[in-house]
Amino acid sequence: MDSWKLEYRCFNPQQQGLREALCTLGNGYFACRGAAPEATADDVHYPATYIAGCYNRLQTEIAGETIENESLVNAPNWLLLSFRIEGGDWFNLSEADILSYHQQLDIKQAILTRTLRFRGPAGRHTCIEQRRLVSMDQPHLAALQTLIYAEDWSGAIEIRSALDGHIVNAGVERYRDLNNLHLKSLTAESVTDDMCWLEVETNQSHIRIAQAATTRFWRGDKVIGLKPRVDRLEGSISHLYKTELDANQPLRIEKIAAIYTSRDHAISEPGLEARKAVAQSATFEQLAGRHILLWKQLWRRFDFDIVHEDAEEEDRTEQILRLHILHLIQTTSPHVMDLDVGVPARGLHGEAYRGHIFWDELFVFPLFNLRMPEITRALLRYRYRRLDEARRAARKAGYHGAMYPWQSASNGREESQHLHLNPKSGNWIADNSHLQRHINAAVAYNVWQYYQVTRDMEFLSFYGAEMLLEIARFWASLASYNEELARFVILRVMGPDEYHDAYPDKDQPGLNNNAYTNLMAVWVLLRALDLREILPTQRFSELCQTLNLSKEEFALWDEISRNMHVPFHQDDHGHDIISQFEGYQELAEFDWEGYRNKYGDIQRLDRILEAENDSPNRYKVSKQADVLMLFYLLSSEELDELLTHLGYSFEYETIPRNIDYYLERTSHGSTLSRVVNSWVLARANRPGAWALFTEALNSDVADIQGGTTPEGIHTGAMAGTVDLIQRCFTGIETRGDVLWLNPSLPEGLKSLNLNIRYRQHVLGLQMTTTCVRICTEPSAEQPIQIGIGGKIYHLKQGEVREFQL
Template identity: 50%
Template sequence: MADWTWEYEGYDPRTERLREALCTLGNGYFATRGAAPETVAGPAHYPGTYAAGLYNRLGTSLAGRRLEHEEMVNLPNWLVLGFRPHPADGPDGEWFTPDHDIGGLLRYRQALDLRRGTLTRRLRYRDRHGRHTGVEQSRLVHMADPHLAALRTTFTAEDWTGTIEVDSAIDGMVGNTGVARYRDLASRHLTRMGTGSAEPDIVWLRCRSSVSDVRIVLAARTRSVPEGAPEDVRTRLGDFRAGHRLTLPIAPGRPVTVEKTVALHTSRDRAIGSPLEAAVERAREAPDFAGLLDTHAGAWDRLWRRSELEVPGQAGRVLRLHLFHLLQTLSPGHTTELDVGVPARGLHGEAYRGHVFWDELFVLPYLNLHFPDLSRALMSYRHRRLPAACRAARAAGRPGAMYPWQSGSDGREETPQVHLNPRSGRWLPDNSRLQHHVGSAVAYNVWRYGQATGDTEFTHSRGAEMLFQIARFWAGTAEYDGAYERYRIKGVVGPDEYHEGYPDASGPGLDDNAYTNVTAAWVLARALDLARTLPAARRRELFERIALGPEELERWDEVSRRLRVPFHRGVVSQFDGYGELAELDWDGYRQRYGDIRRLDRILESEGDTVNRYQASKQADVLMLGYLFSPGELAEMFARLGYALDDDLWRRTVDYYLARTSHGSTLSGVVHAWVLARIRPGRAWTHVKEALAGDVADLQGGTTAEGIHLGAMAGTLDLVQRGLAGLETREGSLWLNPAPLPELSEFGFSIRHRGVGVRVRMKPGQLWIGVPPTEESPVRVVLAEDTVLVAPGEERLLPLPHA
């Protein structure tokens, strides 16, 4: 494969859904999976199109309970394009599908062009009568115009003459059926379907989401190229399907091309009269495929220039693919105009129902240094749902804001009450809504964004309001325990997720989760810092509006210094009592099951529970080393009255490394990040795991349901902040490199407070430069040295440990 191309050779129905997810094309407004246009939803294929932030709520009666779930809606399938040959001197061919004609497939190749954002498929097949036909198909989801997509198909008759019949349509008979675990839940979100035609070559389909009542319209223009009257064109309109049936003359040496251009509009769009009029007009006025490709490729070129990344070898290729999918899900040009968050599985499938979790914790640190306006827009999604978070806290008897673990359209808690273990077939209580640390993730992003950008307008207004209300929640949640003379946070679940409660306990929740408590203390300390530095007028206005008084600030200070962190056997405990749990027979389970990443499902299927064991899905204690530099972490523990030296941290890392199954794609990112500092010889294994998570589908079928956006962004950030040791604080760039032997040369460009900066790592040295087009210098801190790099200047700095 070339550096900018991701290719698949041959056809394998067993991996087709994985390819569809990894070959998804999008533009931040909507995305379409890389399904073959002639296929329908089934075991091997799943066409899916999703608009960012478009959710709908349905109810299901299950096991005697009435359950509600909200999910991202699978929209009508615009890809549909079937074909069959009609030779002049022989029997007609059948409608082609790769599954029916797999024996006659002589060539099948898919190529994802990352540079231009296109997916091309080339196939050659022999039908049952021995005739050979070639097909070349290219598609795009337009990065410049967020409402357009296009599909161009060229047919070549190698050894026959006649006509080829082409069926181009929009299919409204779709549902959310892409995840087998949800098969018992209601899945039909679209209603009030209608179809029509606007011109001889344009048809449209309109519908609504059944509860959220969003009007959705797709208009499709289908033309043959070169222009010339086909033998026959028929408009075909049904209740749930609108399309054209073209019959085109074809012969050896005279290929025929069909171009399909699609426009998508919804009633949420701005500056339109109606979605139907807007979609039809856009389809009518759109250029041909070549014209669309030109402006689309130009938009991608601008994105690549702003997110320059140079990493050699296979690692660089995978990182570029990860960046590609990040920019398709969260496009700087389009997502900034929408009310959307960071969907954990991108716009690439229906896993997690399209919900927003805490993945922005892994996404925004990268975006802050490349597309800060996009970071700001994504945090505004959280701010608009701050009232809902405050209502949730009040309902729980707590002050401040309690953000939901899973968020969707309006900010209420969307975490399901039950989940299915596909290994045992049992529905089990889902207690992950107790992961209140999601609020700390929101606060963390507010603070880091301000440090990276200097955007005081946001930080001192919406950002401060969120930070203060989250601090309020933690201060009100912490309970003083005289036996420890410390504050405690009880009844929560940490990022590990395997442990939802104590063995044989009557209810869920854990006490003094180290990650939760330390990050809560950090939030309280940063809220105090911000309260002190706010301009007087703004502080007075905000304090009055949210009724924040000096007595609350005093409690914040006290709690931030006296939250309890448990320890056992000379290491930080994941939660109170973790060290008393049983040890797992890791070797035995690996011998019996091989892949034990989802150890929780394995144990439950045996009638056991992971709550009984010292076994983690992802070691949440180590997450502290991901979020904070060694110096910051030591300072935070010191503020809490604990000593955290290098030896204690190394023991802690080693302890959990031996007890983690890596059941989350985020685990490889976190472990690689932490080990690069203290066990560099072991870090590369986890770097490879993080890079391979989706492209090799290490979780065993999950990527086919949608990519893991947080893990993809985390690998990008691993290079720029993890290995380069880049921090943004006090108006400067701080660098503390930790290059690995396997990845000691790399480069990237960032924007620091509006100034472009280029960074290059080489063995023993660091190169940093500011382009001459910039207007301001950048202050760089490396070890004990501070240098000022002026516009047009380049500096080569020796690494301290070299």
């Protein structure tokens, strides 16, 4: 196995959707699914191009209600290139007599290659070789190179090169009953014999999208000038070229496309820029050379090396981790530094969740914090620009401060639906997921972790602190004092679990005192109070004046941070368990064995129970980690400090007891679940961490949820698996101006090497089960503090230190 290649050696229509998602190419500005160039959307193929931040809203009548959905728009298809031989049918992969087929994604170079041989009429053999890229060097450009070999025949061939803007969003079956026509045609024109262009506009957000493409032909080194027949339909434009093939020399075709929108910076208008870009573009090989160079530079920052006792396991693990890094960079590359975009939960790879931004950045940002924190900084600005919308949402709900939405898209309003479709039953049911107020803790946590890694005081002073303070203000207003408990409580929310959105047989949605929510609210309040000592005095004073923050408000935050209620209950052995929420212990135990025997795959237990006219609200079941998220985000030291601050006792044994208790009651209905559970097992030095890690690793490549990956990758799960290698197994923790290292390599993993950035220092980490070696590159930065084994050491630039474990 080549750990830098993802390969498929046959054409499999049933697997095509999955392969298209996994072979998506992108550069942070836009991405193109790995569909065949000749394909149009049908039951097998779904070609699609998505532009970061390009959203549109449509209304649909459903179940007697008008609902409005905002979606990441499927942009015009630039890729279309097909052919037919001597007036026959246009080539169709599903109908051709395929003799050999090989598709390869070069992970290192981000280039997709396809080679196929087929037998045509009269037994003639033809070979096709194709390469494509979405340029990392020039973010508006993409390119396709095609070579056609007539192996044992000569004759006429017709080539069709098109730009198709007659596109709908139809990549998710359960959304197809909703209105999905987002684009209206503006222009479709032939400019020259080798260039055409089109322009469309989203019908609600009025974003203009322009594409231009050149199609050029070569025999050997000789350019062939062909005059096309132009085929123009509403929303599409095609150039049809006729030429001759012979067995002595292949026909080379290069299609270069440019994409611009009216949201772009430093342009006159998108159509002009697109036409100019392709007119001045280099050849495919020249574009590829610069593209490969940029990726080589990125891999210097993001690659790693592991040694596993099983060589095959080592190669497979490295291959999938590198594939995950590829897709994360293609979704959030350095190009996002100049864009107003967030991290879509399903990347720029498909239409699941309509391209919305959830809390997945909680799992994505740690990778970039320690490799290229400038990307995190840019993506956090997405949240800052929507701070006023979060303030409006809080006021509308009767709270103070800023209340961020569970699902966000263009302007930061709440995009969560009131209804969603259960494909198992066909029923439209109430969706209360907007009650996941813990998204606010995630935003605050991301701000704080970015600051801890970078010590970017400018960002904290002018962006991050304001978000932290307004989120703290929200938590304080959401909390209320309970006289009976003599503690503060948080009512009517949902936790990360998502299976539980109400108490059994209650009409009112929401749960009381979700432990994760309550503890993370306290964590945010404490970090907001820390700002008094961290920020420059003048800037902190300015913020207090601007936000009208008083000493009394800070005193209230301090009181809540010492007196928040955390529910506990006892397990069958009489040990204290942190309750997922108040009343959790009163729920019924679930018949796991019976349902596994009946249904086999019960990951989406919520859909199964709803189809039976039942509900997970009645049972001790979880879709994914909830309480265990505390052990994922907080070290045992931090959790000890937090619970002690609240007046609760903490024993280290609390962690393994809670892990065992909730693992037995989790269906892993989310790809994030295995990431979190593997993390907490690894940090607790428990067996099974590597097994869960490899399951999480296979979430997308094996589509373990049975059909979700073709609708888009899972950015959180992909980032989470990489972060297990980067932070969990290394024990990296950034707190108190110290980079803490506490390695805990799981069973089978012999060594781990990677480079990270911490406060402008580039550190090389080499870890085994017995030793840690740290080297720093020369720089002008001040020494940093490294914590190992409870001791703190100063590390100067250019220094090498080795520590025995």
